[in-house]
Amino acid sequence: DIQMTQSPSSLSASVGDRVTITCRASQSISNYLNWYQQKPGKAPKLLIYAASSLQSGVPSRFSGSGSRTDFTLTISSLQPEDFATYYCQQGYDTPLTFGGGTQVEIK
Amino acid sequence: EVQLVESGGGLVQPGGSLRLSCAASGFTFSTYWMHWVRQAPGKGLVWVSRINSVGSSTSYADSVKGRFTISRDNAKNTLYLQMNSLRAEDTAVYYCASSPYGAFFDYWGQGTLVTVSS
Numbered sequence: 001d002i003q004m005t006q007s008p009s010s011l012s013a014s015v016g017d018r019v020t021i022t023c024r025a026s027q028s029i030s031n032y033l034n035w036y037q038q039k040p041g042k043a044p045k046l047l048i049y050a051a052s053s054l055q056s057g058v059p060s061r062f063s064g065s066g067s068r069t070d071f072t073l074t075i076s077s078l079q080p081e082d083f084a085t086y087y088c089q090q091g092y093d094t095p096l097t098f099g100g101g102t103q104v105e106i107k
Numbered sequence: 108e109v110q111l112v113e114s115g116g117g118l119v120q121p122g123g124s125l126r127l128s129c130a131a132s133g134f135t136f137s138t139y140w141m142h143w144v145r146q147a148p149g150k151g152l153v154w155v156s157r158i159n160s161v162g163s164s165t166s167y168a169d170s171v172k173g174r175f176t177i178s179r180d181n182a183k184n185t186l187y188l189q190m191n192s193l194r195a196e197d198t199a200v201y202y203c204a205s206s207p208y209g210a211f212f213d214y215w216g217q218g219t220l221v222t223v224s225s
Contacts, residue, residue: 034211036152043202043215044144044152055213087152091210094166096142096154 002026002090006099012107019075021102023088028068032092035064035073038101039084047086048073078104109133109214111203116219123193123223129186129203129216137161137181140206143188145199146218155201156188157209171197193223 003026013019023033031051036044046055048064051071061076075082083106088099115127129141143155156167156177165177176189186203200220204212 032210036212038152043217044212045215046211046213049211049213089152089154089211094154094157095168096157096210098152098154101151 001095002029002093002097004088004090004097004099006086006088006102008102009100010103010105012105013078014107015078015080017078017107019078019082019104021073021086021088021104023066023071023073023099025069025071025090025092029090029092031067032090033064033066033071034089034091035062036087036089037082037084038087044087075104109205111205111214111216113201113203113216113219116201116221118222118224119193120225121194121223124189124191125193125221127188127190127201127203127219127221129188131184131186131203131205134205134214136184140209141177141179141186142204142206142212143175143177143186144202144204144212144215145197145221146202147196147199150199153199157206158186159209190221193221195223197221198223 005024033051035048038044052064085101085103110132112130142157158177174192178187200218202218203216205214
């Protein structure tokens, strides 16, 4: 199975901050890397697919980059509604696997 | 508007069975792969199973293989998950999710809670 490792597991940031979350795959997954946002008690929401493609309706302050084993989700200017948990997920091979999540909290 | 609505969750004893359903609307269900993803209380997301658009190909996580069966009825725009031999560790919110070609989940239902306990 492909292991996905996210870092950090949590972070504290202020509104307006630039936030970066990293995800590392245990083997090359090309660009089959996706990012989700989940708020408490809600279903996850797709933000980025294929490493860098912005899902329709997602604000442009979210961006993704990377390939093979190392990937990054960046929020250019953190907004109040962005405080949530973020997950990466590889779609290269089954079993599809998620990272452990990064909880973004208010500083 | 895309909608995925899960049902069928509840409390079941260890060793018991449940069938989850996911009613889809707002998109061409028969052209999408579909998945089940679960989340134990306070834990992360875990992929459970997927089925291709016509129902001819399925995949499962090792933890549920041989116990769970995914299926779909494209005439009814509905996805199913038959869960047998349930264990305490299957306790989770179960989400159905759509997927244009199997690699990512573009829309999610609200989830249905399955609790396995005596």
